[in-house]
Amino acid sequence: MSTYDKLLDVQRVTAVFHIGSIIGGTRLVAVNDVSFSLDRTRPEIFTLAGESGSGKTTLARLLLHDLEPTSGAVIFEGRDLATIKSRKDTLEFMKKVQPVFQNPFETFSPLRRVEDYLYDTAINFGRAKNRRMASVVVDEALHLVGLSLEEVTRRYPHELSGGQLQRVSVARALIPQPRLLLADEPVSMVDASLRMAIVNLFRKLRDEQQVSVIYITHDLATAYYISDRIAIMLRGLVVESGPVNEVLDRPLHPYTQVLKESVPEPVPEQRAQWIRPIDLGTTEVKEYARIGCKFAGRCPRVMDICRQTNPPDIHVEGRIVKCYLYQGQESS
Template sequence: MENHEKLLAVKGITKEFHIGGVFTGATLTAVHEAHFDMEADKPEIFTLAGESGSGKSTLARLILHDLEPTQGSIVYEGHDVTTIKRRKELMQFMQKVQPIFQNPFEAFNPLKKVDRYLYATAMNFGVVKSRKNADEVVDNALKSVGLSLQEVRGRYPHELSGGQLQRIAVARALISQPRLLIADEPVSMVDASLRMSIVNLFKDLKDTHGVSVIYITHDLATAYYISDRIAIMLRGNIVEMGHVEQVLSEPLHPYTKLLKESVPEPTTKERWREKIQFSTFEVKEFARVGCKFTGRCPCVMDICHKEDPKDYVVDGRMVKCYLYAEK
């Protein structure tokens, strides 16, 4: 693929699901007209943050070509991946965009030695022609995450810790030399003592290897620590997006302010330790006419109940709220 100004451009992506019966069901808009892009020549960690059911994982699956969008386009290095049909094109895309899943124990078959996954990845993407030539490639990938082939060779998943397995999952993704990793809640199933080591690993991959990361989380503590930019999602909508310092230190959207109030003030010296409490997921919230936050917003106005607010640009960031319509 050729070099392009944008590594990734998400343009008006919408995903609708039909739930319930054929005649009595309803349409749930899991992602609604999402827009954002990432520069090709500037590796970054871009975070999608929000409560469970906000649409962030659905958006990740759309980017990975795991789901077909209802409308919109996802352009990677100048190619619209939503139009991919041939296996060869899909493999080329998968080589450059790799996922990191939430549960490392589910990523590996307990009856299979973990090094087999690493060798298979190297072979499947044509990185090497035979297993005999794969040792160096596999070892280099493992070393980039603080492990080695000697430590991993011949071992089954149950013989490794959750932190080690998550690092191996990252190493596996790196074998194809991707430009973009999509990490969906990658530390939520890892022991608390190991979370920062995984988070620091993503920062190192960006700084040392030039790999961009889409980091998906409900944890604002790690989001603040790891991110360059952040997008806050609510009921399928990106309601605020910008530099992480701006968005989390001086939020504009009432929903972002609510999230901020759930944790101590972010500082460079202290870590947040409190859990963020979110509301229970309700399908009716997605079907709400107008702004999806009207049920909890302290600044709600009449127009909020009638029409979905537009995306307004304030102080260099996007905010989806009528409070900023005049600005």
């Protein structure tokens, strides 16, 4: 596949943060040499999963051109995001790559009617010249998410349920007619019983609107249900990736196995315990700084070599896995 055949091509992208003072501070590689690509002609749902502090949001920021990579490149439709500088080019890019955020109650101000956001988006992205023309565009986008303009008209955010409001934020993201949605934990604030209905929208958009979706989640159950491929992140690294059924039916990396055993998350209030199971502050920074496999300190199957050097990508059983357990078993 040449670059031109790709919608998105993430090439060895790395993001380094300096925490603490410059002298004596720590270098944290929040995204560490990550590569993957999405096909241009065959839309898909690509999940990024991993516990809290694994670099998912930082990677999303790189893909949204909200953060410059320290090294590597993000290419969208053949263009390196680093070359996008002017307002016009930025707007063109934003039309094609739209974010959906975690908490719809933070996305929308409590003091503004939700339809105003939708009208503004239609006008700002050039889909309509005025409100009257925009109403057709807005209604169309709302229909794609199972709502209508009539249902949201004159409503303030608190007058809608979390599920409805998250649908509105997906509708807002669809107004510019993007090719790619980047949804960072889009259902974690939504009742468990409504999550499936919302993530199912992504499938519908993939199949009926040719929109690709990067779905960021802790919830492997919804990921399994809707995605085509999945990448499991651990301290900035993608440690296992491949077709979602291969990876989640039979995870190879011990970290993926541990993550899978932590599912299902029973009730939202207990979710935090799973996401931050251990003393995050120290463990997280320690694991980021670890030489060798970042999981070595917690891995039930750790070997000496795991503490010495970072495992390479091993192609085995239809996926790529960074784990010494599979060395020598590479598929040809």
